[in-house]
Amino acid sequence: MILKKITIALLFSVSVFAQKQARIVEDFNKNWNFKLGDHPEAINSNFNISDWRALQLPHDWSIEGAFDKDAKTKQAQGFLPAGKGWYRKVFTVPANWKNKTVSIEFDGVFKNSEVFINGKSLGIRPNGYISFGYDLSPYVNYGQANTIAVKVDNDAQPNSRWYTGSGIYRNVRLVATNKIHVAKWGTYVTTRIISKEKAVVDIDIDVKNDLTKNKLFKLVSTVLDKNNIEVAKGISDGNIPANSILQVRQNINMENPILWDTENPYLYKISTKVYDGSTLIDTYETPLGFRFFNFDSEKGFSLNGVPTKIYGVCLHHDNGALGAVENIHAVRRKLTLMKEMGANAIRMSHNPHSLEMMQLCDEMGFIVQDEAFDVWKKKKVTNDYHKDWDAWHKQDLEDFIKRDRNHPSVMMWSIGNEIREQFDSTGIAITRELAKIVKSLDTTRPVTSALTENLIEKNFIYQSGALDLLGFNYKHEDYKDFPTKFKGQKILASESVSALETRGHYDQSDAIKAWPIKHGAPFDGNADWTVSAYDQVKSYWGATHEENWKTIKSQDFMAGTFIWTGFDYIGEPDPYPYPARSSYFGIVDLAGLPKDVYYMYQSEWSKKTVLHILPHWNWIKDQEINVWAYYNNADEVELFLNGKSLGKKSKQSDDLHIEWKVKFEPGTLKAVSRKAGKVVLEKEIKTAGKASKIDLKADKTSIKNDTYDLVYVTVSMLDKDGNLVPNAMDLINFEVTGGGKLVGVDNGYQANLESFKANSCKLFNGKCVVIIQSNGKSENIQLKATASGLQASTIKVEVN
Numbered sequence: 001m002i003l004k005k006i007t008i009a010l011l012f013s014v015s016v017f018a019q020k021q022a023r024i025v026e027d028f029n030k031n032w033n034f035k036l037g038d039h040p041e042a043i044n045s046n047f048n049i050s051d052w053r054a055l056q057l058p059h060d061w062s063i064e065g066a067f068d069k070d071a072k073t074k075q076a077q078g079f080l081p082a083g084k085g086w087y088r089k090v091f092t093v094p095a096n097w098k099n100k101t102v103s104i105e106f107d108g109v110f111k112n113s114e115v116f117i118n119g120k121s122l123g124i125r126p127n128g129y130i131s132f133g134y135d136l137s138p139y140v141n142y143g144q145a146n147t148i149a150v151k152v153d154n155d156a157q158p159n160s161r162w163y164t165g166s167g168i169y170r171n172v173r174l175v176a177t178n179k180i181h182v183a184k185w186g187t188y189v190t191t192r193i194i195s196k197e198k199a200v201v202d203i204d205i206d207v208k209n210d211l212t213k214n215k216l217f218k219l220v221s222t223v224l225d226k227n228n229i230e231v232a233k234g235i236s237d238g239n240i241p242a243n244s245i246l247q248v249r250q251n252i253n254m255e256n257p258i259l260w261d262t263e264n265p266y267l268y269k270i271s272t273k274v275y276d277g278s279t280l281i282d283t284y285e286t287p288l289g290f291r292f293f294n295f296d297s298e299k300g301f302s303l304n305g306v307p308t309k310i311y312g313v314c315l316h317h318d319n320g321a322l323g324a325v326e327n328i329h330a331v332r333r334k335l336t337l338m339k340e341m342g343a344n345a346i347r348m349s350h351n352p353h354s355l356e357m358m359q360l361c362d363e364m365g366f367i368v369q370d371e372a373f374d375v376w377k378k379k380k381v382t383n384d385y386h387k388d389w390d391a392w393h394k395q396d397l398e399d400f401i402k403r404d405r406n407h408p409s410v411m412m413w414s415i416g417n418e419i420r421e422q423f424d425s426t427g428i429a430i431t432r433e434l435a436k437i438v439k440s441l442d443t444t445r446p447v448t449s450a451l452t453e454n455l456i457e458k459n460f461i462y463q464s465g466a467l468d469l470l471g472f473n474y475k476h477e478d479y480k481d482f483p484t485k486f487k488g489q490k491i492l493a494s495e496s497v498s499a500l501e502t503r504g505h506y507d508q509s510d511a512i513k514a515w516p517i518k519h520g521a522p523f524d525g526n527a528d529w530t531v532s533a534y535d536q537v538k539s540y541w542g543a544t545h546e547e548n549w550k551t552i553k554s555q556d557f558m559a560g561t562f563i564w565t566g567f568d569y570i571g572e573p574d575p576y577p578y579p580a581r582s583s584y585f586g587i588v589d590l591a592g593l594p595k596d597v598y599y600m601y602q603s604e605w606s607k608k609t610v611l612h613i614l615p616h617w618n619w620i621k622d623q624e625i626n627v628w629a630y631y632n633n634a635d636e637v638e639l640f641l642n643g644k645s646l647g648k649k650s651k652q653s654d655d656l657h658i659e660w661k662v663k664f665e666p667g668t669l670k671a672v673s674r675k676a677g678k679v680v681l682e683k684e685i686k687t688a689g690k691a692s693k694i695d696l697k698a699d700k701t702s703i704k705n706d707t708y709d710l711v712y713v714t715v716s717m718l719d720k721d722g723n724l725v726p727n728a729m730d731l732i733n734f735e736v737t738g739g740g741k742l743v744g745v746d747n748g749y750q751a752n753l754e755s756f757k758a759n760s761c762k763l764f765n766g767k768c769v770v771i772i773q774s775n776g777k778s779e780n781i782q783l784k785a786t787a788s789g790l791q792a793s794t795i796k797v798e799v800n
């Protein structure tokens with residue numbers, strides 16, 4: 001292939017061309033067969049798959065398995081199975097695609113995939129997080145049946161420090177284009193000039209010619225606003241040699257661009273059309289957002305000229321009970337919870353995330369730190385990516401940048417998290433090499449890395465001089481010294497906190513203590529594997545949420561922070577041993593139910609007026625209870641027990657909560673926040689009586705019958721007066737009928753060893769969550785929940 005570069009100036013003329021769909025993008029997730037184990041003979045078209053399971057992708061076989069103390073994946077991956085598996089699909093390629101380029105796109109396969117078409121290997125891809133694709137055109141039988149087989153090998157364990165899942169866990173598409181088309185990830189859009197009046201958009205477009213002859217073509221790129229109205233246009237002509245890629249640059253002037261920011265994430269898109277004469281032969285869309293940002297060594301981060309603290313959370317890629325299965329509805333739910341908390345940034349820990357995640361960060365207004373690696377050449381666990389480093393890191397990094405560089409949400413490239421090479425001199429050359437790769441593909445964002453070593457002489461990644469932005473993990477005690485120590489450097493707390501909490505569990509008084517032990521030392525936590533949800537238990541390397549936030553909040557030079565983590569994730573329940581199988585670090589639990597500290601962040605980060613009190617109000621008579629309140633937009637909070645005032649309190653200096661010690665008596669605990677004497681908010685918690693009713697609350701009233709859409713139903717145990725029974729642990733059985741199927745259950749308890757795929761779930765501290773997915777039928781869904789000794793409850797969800 002020849003790669004030629006031409007630059008063509010903007011043309012303003014409006015041309016009229018025939019409009020038709022020139023690129024076919026098909027959902028390729030349906031009608032696959034799957035079998036665990038190794039089945040190399042499945043690549044043959046005459047192979048008998050009668051004992052293979054039929055399924056729809058995305059799929060993760062690990063999440064379907066049982067927890068096993070002796071699993072090879074170990075605790076880091078939540079004691080779930082891995083192994084090998086094969087996927088197979090027979091499909092017909094229309095005869096009239098003969099003159100097209102047909103390719104397959106995988107958004108992510110964990111891991112070591114090998115893809116075969118009609119018995120022929122198309123290639124391997126070790127990296128389980130990378131998006132990749134293959135040209136099928138030379139091998140497909142047009143107008144006839146074809147067989148795709150995908151081998152997935154996640155057998156060599158342990159290979160990760162967190163849960164990865166196994167299988168084709170992200171979407172797959174079939175793409176058919178004409179022989180002249182925009183190449184895969186073939187556009188690169190930058191906004192050279194942005195002001196309120198004007199913007200200049202530069203687009204580099206790789207046009208690909210799969211023909212054996214030269215071709216004249218015309219390229220029209222149209223900027224469309226969010227209502228799909230054309231607001232600017234660039235037109236170029238070119239002549240592309242046979243079998244080559246030609247890079248075309250278009251510069252488009254735009255007037256009065258609406259800026260993208262975290263509160264109004266205004267998105268445009270660029271529709272690029274390729275014409276052969278007047279015939280439309282390809283269309284390709286690229287997201288576009290106008291924003292500018294700056295990291296400053298003294299003033300921190302600014303977005304569009306506005307000083308903006310990065311209120312970030314780190315997220316792993318799993319979707320709780322769905323495992324690694326990617327689903328845009330699951331991602332939207334996660335991000336909505338984070339947005340409502342006031343978070344404005346996401347760190348893609350510690351690897352490329354899905355297309356849906358990137359798309360939603362653009363749409364919902366998150367600042368993204370996009371991260372490529374958790375290991376380089378030096379391993380963290382026996383079979384991790386270090387084994388593939390030499391052969392694959394260059395291509396993986398390039399593909400990652402090419403895939404994600406048009407997302408306006410992405411504002412930092414992280415080349416690695418807590419990389420071992422920071423401690424030895426080999427780190428210098430590798431950092432420089434990686435930064436160079438990034439810069440060769442994108443110069444508009446800083447290159448960063450999440451570092452742990454703040455002694456300059458010991459940190460070789462820093463010494464490379466190749467980082468534009470220094471990320472530090474867990475250095476809350478030292479931030480104050482950074483402006484002098486790292487003079488002139490731009491600094492971000494790339495990871496912080498790692499406090500531990502179990503939703504709805506509260507240890508009182510002397511039982512509340514900072515996590516006292518070193519990693520791996522004998523267990524001395526609670527016998528039931530819970531951790532108190534007062535924000536007072538932390539890992540020895542971390543800080544409580546409050547300790548950390550105080551240090552970030554008060555340092556202007558600090559661009560912001562990414563909290564470890566927004567959600568609990570499967571695996572890494574450090575420092576708890578088996579049966580703990582999911583992390584305690586989340587602000588929200590694995591089921592998606594917020595822990596109390598969620599409201600501390602909401603009171604600090606969001607514009608919402610907040611008053612939240614904890615704990616619940618079911619204790620032993622006369623027991624001394626710590627009552628905490630998170631609040632904002634008020635001067636004081638007064639607490640009442642059964643109508644009697646327990647006093648007014650207000651936050652002093654840098655306090656982030658207020659607290660009372662209260663002798664328990666059953667009844668009503670009520671908090672009232674006031675500003676200038678006027679009531680702002682009131683909050684009541686009542687002592688709950690006996691469990692009496694299963695309450696079902698769906699997060700949507702209707703879903704689509706598209707086999708993907710999800711509805712999350714929160715199940716709560718209430719007493720006869722509608723109060724949450726905070727210690728209810730009843731087993732609830734579920735039955736789903738109509739247009740949905742149950743795809744996951746979870747109660748957020750880190751040591752729950754029941755299957756995420758069961759038709760029942762034990763409540764944990766009064767609650768659990770059921771996930772129902774459209775099964776394609778156009779019938780309304782009914783969820784029926786039953787528990788011993790109680791009347792069944794039902795809820796209906798429309799399907800349309």
Ligand code: GAL
Nearest residue numbers: 161417418473495498539564
């Ligand atoms: C960090 C690491 C994260 C996670 C966290 C747990 O050091 O970067 O991936 O392991 O610790 O506290």
